[in-house]
Amino acid sequence: MFGWTGTILRVDLTSGKIEREPLSERLGLDYLGGRGINSRILYDEVKPGTDAFGEENKLILGSGPLNGTMAPASGRFSIAGKSPVTNLGRANSGGFHASEMKYAGYDHIVISGRASKPVYLWIENDHVELRDASHLWGQVVSEANRLIREETDPNVQIASIGPFGEKLGKLSCVMVSEYNACGRCGLGAVMGSKNLKAVAIRGTKGVRVAQPEAYRKLIKVLHQRVKENPRYPTFSLYGTTVNLDKVDEAAMTSPRNMQESGHWSKEKLAAVRAETLYKNYSQKWKACHACPIHCRSWVEINEGPYAGLKGIRIEYAVQLLGPMADVTYAPALYKIAQICDEYSIDQLEYICVLAAAMEWYQRGFITQEDTGGIKLEWGNWQALVEMTEKVARREGFGDVLADGGVIAAQKVGQGALDCLSYSKGAVETADDAMRTNMAWKLGLATSTRGADHLSGAVFYRPGVVLQKASMWKGPKISESFEGYEDQAAPVYFIQTICTLADALGLCKFATQRVGEEIGLDEMAELFTTATGIETNAQALTDCADRIWTVERAFLVREGTTRQDDNLFGRAMKDPVPSGPYKGLTHDQEKWERLIDEYYSLVGWDKDTGVPTQEKLKELGLEDICNELRGMGKL
Numbered sequence: 001m002f003g004w005t006g007t008i009l010r011v012d013l014t015s016g017k018i019e020r021e022p023l024s025e026r027l028g029l030d031y032l033g034g035r036g037i038n039s040r041i042l043y044d045e046v047k048p049g050t051d052a053f054g055e056e057n058k059l060i061l062g063s064g065p066l067n068g069t070m071a072p073a074s075g076r077f078s079i080a081g082k083s084p085v086t087n088l089g090r091a092n093s094g095g096f097h098a099s100e101m102k103y104a105g106y107d108h109i110v111i112s113g114r115a116s117k118p119v120y121l122w123i124e125n126d127h128v129e130l131r132d133a134s135h136l137w138g139q140v141v142s143e144a145n146r147l148i149r150e151e152t153d154p155n156v157q158i159a160s161i162g163p164f165g166e167k168l169g170k171l172s173c174v175m176v177s178e179y180n181a182c183g184r185c186g187l188g189a190v191m192g193s194k195n196l197k198a199v200a201i202r203g204t205k206g207v208r209v210a211q212p213e214a215y216r217k218l219i220k221v222l223h224q225r226v227k228e229n230p231r232y233p234t235f236s237l238y239g240t241t242v243n244l245d246k247v248d249e250a251a252m253t254s255p256r257n258m259q260e261s262g263h264w265s266k267e268k269l270a271a272v273r274a275e276t277l278y279k280n281y282s283q284k285w286k287a288c289h290a291c292p293i294h295c296r297s298w299v300e301i302n303e304g305p306y307a308g309l310k311g312i313r314i315e316y317a318v319q320l321l322g323p324m325a326d327v328t329y330a331p332a333l334y335k336i337a338q339i340c341d342e343y344s345i346d347q348l349e350y351i352c353v354l355a356a357a358m359e360w361y362q363r364g365f366i367t368q369e370d371t372g373g374i375k376l377e378w379g380n381w382q383a384l385v386e387m388t389e390k391v392a393r394r395e396g397f398g399d400v401l402a403d404g405g406v407i408a409a410q411k412v413g414q415g416a417l418d419c420l421s422y423s424k425g426a427v428e429t430a431d432d433a434m435r436t437n438m439a440w441k442l443g444l445a446t447s448t449r450g451a452d453h454l455s456g457a458v459f460y461r462p463g464v465v466l467q468k469a470s471m472w473k474g475p476k477i478s479e480s481f482e483g484y485e486d487q488a489a490p491v492y493f494i495q496t497i498c499t500l501a502d503a504l505g506l507c508k509f510a511t512q513r514v515g516e517e518i519g520l521d522e523m524a525e526l527f528t529t530a531t532g533i534e535t536n537a538q539a540l541t542d543c544a545d546r547i548w549t550v551e552r553a554f555l556v557r558e559g560t561t562r563q564d565d566n567l568f569g570r571a572m573k574d575p576v577p578s579g580p581y582k583g584l585t586h587d588q589e590k591w592e593r594l595i596d597e598y599y600s601l602v603g604w605d606k607d608t609g610v611p612t613q614e615k616l617k618e619l620g621l622e623d624i625c626n627e628l629r630g631m632g633k634l
Contacts, residue, residue, distance in 0.1 A: 002210035003065035003531035004028055009106045009128065011121060013194055014055060014113030018128050023107050029533065030620065032540075033064035034098075035090055035502035036547040037108055038080035042088075043550050043624070045110075048557040048631075052084035052186075053168065053193035061101065061109040061159070061199065064505025067289075068102035068207035069215070071526050072222050072518065073510035075099060075289030077176055078502055079159075083185040084170050085404055085425045086450035087558040088551055091174065091182035092502055094288035097201065100157035104203025115195040120160075122152055123201045133197040138163055140342035141175045144197060153202045160198035161188045162344035167394050168192050170403040171353070173346040179296075179312040180288070183346040184426060185449055186404070210532025218529055223292050225517040226510055232293065235509070236285075238274035239295035240316035244323075245273055251580045252432040255323040256378055257355040257419060258570055261432045262579020264323045271328035272319055281334070282313060293509055299334065306331045311338050317348040317429060324355035324430055325384060332381035336388050343392035350391070352427045353405045354384055356419045357397075365414045372396040421571035424555075424564055426450025433457075434571040436581045439487040442594060443494065445567050448551035456495030458487075459514055484590040488598040496520070499544040546619045548602065549611050553624045556633055562609035565595060610634060 001023070010019045023037075031037045038060045050056045062078040077098035083089030101109070104125050111121070118133040131151075136144045141162045149156055158177060165172035165188035172188030173181045182188075209215045226232065234242050247253055248269055251262045263269075270276060281301060287294035301309040311334065318337045321327060336354075340347045360366045361376035368375060372390070374383045374397070390398030401408045405427035409416035420427050421434050423444060428451035433440040443457030497513045500506075500523055512519040518526075520537035527535050552560075566572065575585040599606050603615030610633050616625035628634045 001025070001028075001531075002208050003069075003527070004033065005102055005105050005107050005205075005207070007106050009109045009123070011109065011111050011128070011130070012113045013111060013115040013119065013130070013196060016130055018130075028065070030543065030546055032500070032503035032527075032543055032547075033107060034062045034067075034076070034078040034505050035080070035092065035499070036543065037503075038062040038078050038090065039088075039547055039551050039554070041108070041110060042080045042082070043554045046082050050082050052082045052089070052190055055112075055114045057082045057190060057193075059111040059187070059190055059194065059196070061111070063098040063101045063107055064503055065531055066526055067098040067505035069209060069530060070219050070290045071506065071530070072219065072226050073288070073291040073293060073507035074505050075291060076502065076505050076507050077101075077159075077182070079174055079182045079187055081187050081190045083187065083449070084168075084189055085186045085406075086184075087424070087560070088448050088554050089185035089187050089190065090449050090551075091184055091187050092454070093174075093176040093180040093182045094291075094507060095157070095176045095180035096289045097157045097159055097176045097180075098505055099289045100201045100203050102203065102207050103205050104201050105205050109199065111194065111196065111199075114193065118195050118197050120148065120198040120200060121196065123199070123203075124153070125203055125205060136197045137166060141344060142178050142342060145178060148198060148200050152200055156200045156202045158198050158200045160344075161191050162342055162392075164343040164345050164392050164394070164402070165189055165192040166197075167402075169345065169391075169394060170407065171346050171350055171391075171401075172344050175341060175344050179341060181341070181344075181347065183348055184452060186346075188344045188346075209530045211529040215526075215529040218525055222517060222522060222526075226292050229516055231515060234274075235295055236293050238278055239297070239313055241274040241277055241314065241319050243316045244269070244319050247431050247433075252436060253323050254430050254432045256326055257324055257359045258421070258430045258432065258574070259359065260578055261435075261576050261581065268322070268326070268328050272322035272330050272333065277313065277319070277330060280330070286312060288507065291507065291510070293507075295509060301331045301334060304331050306335045309334055309338060311341070315347065318351055320429055320431065321351040321354065321384070324351065325358055325381075326378040327381045327384065328379070329381045332385055335385050339385070339388045339392055345392060348429060349404055349427050350388075352420065352430060353401050353408060354387065355430060356405055356409065356416070356427075357387070357401060359419045360412055360416050363415075363419075365412050365416050366397070370397055418569055418573060420569045421567055422451055422569055423447070423567050424450035424560070426452065428453065428567075430570075432576060432579075432581065434567065435574075435576050435586070436482065436584060438482070438484050438594060439490050441567055441571065442487055442491045442598060445565050446491070446495075446598060448548065448555060451567065454498060454508065456491055456498050458490045458494050484587065484594045487594055488601055491598065492601045495548065496541055496544040499547050500540055503543065503547060542619065545602070546621065549615065549619055549621060550624065552604070552611055553616075553621070553628060556610050556628060557631065560609065562595065562607065565609060566591075608633075
């Protein structure tokens, strides 16, 4: 095969059995790879009602047909399993792990069962073995990885968990190297439940493409186009931290856990804005595999209580904790990010949990006695760092927060849930795109892994989708992201882009999801020249529909209905409190019509939210159609 390696590796942790099986061409053509094939294996092999922490759950690691090549930003790695939080668990990270999988000769790795003691999986090309990890258990990510490199190969790529994942914290992610995270859905806890500390891979085989000369010419053109894109100069310099300025310019900053809205004060914004962080802490750029954007950089703190801290630049998710918690001491944000990475805590949902806990403290839902003496007052960065350390160790009130915002709020009670914005068990970052941009809100609400802006929520900047969707021949796309009319089509378009990026192994930061250069036509040309299989934008759209529908069917088997395609809590209940959108409220009647419009596009029944028989058959999913019918879902 070209593009793919043609091999799936299966590892049973209970018996220690290791097997290889061929990747069928049909599976590749229908689901492409990465997230797509992961989701199909998950549907087929993890049955309804499976305990996420049980032996029957599986952890599926996936690469895509473009991983390991020089396609721009082709360093994304996918992982899937039954989630202890959102049912469908899928996550994605950058780095080099997916490429190393390909170089070792594997498209996917399916891990089942549960080891009787801590182990790590060591893969070196055709050599695969389970090794004792008792000496690694309890070690933070960087130390465990250091020891694994000493025992295996200095250039090994490692996906691992820290002590938080070992303790089954449902906020746990899988860390890829020391700085890239497969976040959301608690898959780090699933890894911990299997007594699996790490998957370490070293490969030297390379990847073959079908049309080398045409592929080289294409990727050269695409690399150049990415560099010439108007957003390249700032994004390659500042990464996602540039978003804080853009959100504030759009009057959607939401200080103090969305109790305020519009703008943060100029003085406070200046302390944690992208330019400040870059000037004061960045040392040199860092890129993932084959990425011309290099949106991250090495950083070092040179003074204050965290002097000597070294690592990777924080992402917008942690930077956003500034206004959310009213914190202006930037080194504290780096310290929180470092703790999260070392212990394998999902940064994105965790900062929402922290900000919500501060509001619970403000409102008296929790007290200083509950927090073990920690004063969770606005702006108190020392308290946030101290609480993060407690969460990492599951100590005191940190243990309450360790399983995520929804579960923690249910334990606190007294209206604590109303201080969050969430869907299908997952909490999303708090800026006022959730209350002012219906295409953003719809993307969060319909995501198959819970509230998630990376599944298809439309970027807040007006015009991005219009500028980059010239090929779109479907329903009308609204010229504004305000209001409820014609907002389903841009969400569907961006969901398609995001799904395909995850399946092919591409980073969304190089795609039309954010106004960049790689869209459906470019993906089709990359796929064709890499694999030798002719395709086009419509055929890839069908693949995206198939992947999305399989994921929805997995959720339907677990009980998901139309009622779950909502955002709950603050984003739906509270009017915008201040700023130019002051007083804007959620209109449920218009929202329901928007859901109807979206269901018509994706082929789901308007009453139940279940994919229709016609849609399932159209996508060649007759087996799923028969199963759902047998369960009484159709």
